[in-house]
Amino acid sequence: MPSSKNKIMQLKQFYLFFLLLLAACNVPTPSEEMAEGDSSDIFAFVDVNVLPMTGNSLSTGQTVIVKDGKIEAIGPAADIDVPAGATVLEASGKYLMPGLAEMHAHIPVPQEGNDALVRETLFLYLSRGVTTIRGMLGNPYHLELKKMIEQDSILSPRVFTSSPSLNGNTVPNAEEARRLVTQYQRDGYDFLKIHPGIPLEAFDEMAKTAREVGITFSGHVPQPVGIRHALDAQYASIDHLDGYLSGLASQEDWERLDNNIGFFGYRTVPYADANEIAVLAQQTKDNGVWIVPTQSLFTRWFSPVDPAAMANEPEMKYMSGRTRYQWRQSKQNAIGDAEYNEEQWKKMIDLRQQLLRALHEADVPLLLGSDAPQVFNVPGFSLEHEMNAMADAGISNAVILHSGTSNPARFFGQEGAFGTIQKGASADLLLLSGNPLEDLSQTWAQEGVMVRGYWMPKDMIDEQLREIAAAHAE
Incomplete structure (x- = not known):
């Protein structure tokens, strides 16, 4: 009793x-x-x-x-x-x-002052043992949310939050890059979030200013930058293996494709030179860049599985009907493209698995992240899919577990504080x-x-x- x-x-x-x-x-x-x-x-x-x-x-x-x-x-x-x-x-x-860490998470913001969806999302993470999240699309509200969590006024995983998106629209030139990086560091964001579209000159100014003011940057690799230049710029983490797949194709191949590389480099798959995988892995290690694979994003959102079947999976009942409908539409649009076919998708997954193994073998540290809530990735529940996808790539149970426990604390320089x-x-x-x-x-x-x-x-x-x-x- x-x-x-x-x-x-x-x-x-x-x-x-x-x-x-x-x-x-x-x-x-x-x-x-x-x-x-x-x-x-x-x-x-x-x-x-x-x-x-x-x-x-x-x-x-x-x-x-x-x-x-x-x-x-x-x-x-x-x-x-x-x-x-x-x-x-x-x-x-x-x-x-x-407890686990979701290192590529998204946190809603209140709608017209109503934070119900925020609280529900945070609980869904907790319900599956996620006690730390790294928010990857920051908002001023998230800075206030962090304070609430630290004061124990809301039950939630601990939160690390990115800045608002730095992308081709928000950072069109070097001058704006310097201004925003300086502002976001002063505002107190934990790191900068990089999205596609940033011109090379603006990207270089962003990276230079980030080093000067003492803030790191993570996320996507803008296509004008390319994976090799991005690695030399020393991202804190590259998420989704962004830019790696397209980096296996030559510039001549890119031009053949009119620089339209498709969904995370899908169109470059037939041109990929697997011999370059080890080279990129070593360059990643040499520059101290961490990797958040989000492999489940590609085994779920971009898989040929029927969207209607996925919408009926058990964990989908925790998402609203509107969200489930939007996810079905998004997945159908992705796999309904005229150029999409299952064989090329399988080759894409195989190349990503080769990249993931090579990065691990080069001693590049991995971080567990699934990009939730994203298409058919329910907060908390999606980490099971991510772990399984990493295991399918040949990563050991111990390495997978470290990627979601001790590694995030190391990544944030808080080894021994959590994880x-x-x-x-x-x-x-x-x-x-x-x-x-x-x-x-x-x-x-x-x-x-x-x-x-x-x-x-x-x-x-x-x-x-x-x-x-x-x-x-x-």
């Missing part, structure tokens, strides 16, 4: 989720003060198998103490005393790993029924999620998901 302390804590957590549900239904909520969780409570995971992700080791029979939202102690159960009054979570035979289970780290934890190092699917056998010391048992998460599904079924 649960202790009275545990019952009280569960009631507090249920109340917090109840408030999120009310917000999603546009019902006025009680005061913020009543909604606050109690991050000072102490938890003890007892007799648990720990995957600290500081390496590839597994420690059995451990006790992990959480206090004030951080890991206070970890060690063999016989050596760790459970503090009086702690909420004890008996975890014999279970596995504890750090690992060690003393002093944020208590972002997943309690699993099996070992994901042996069976990657066990990552999703979650019996509970802890985010910064807030414990969310599976039954509570499932109840909230049922409410979201019911709201979108109307």
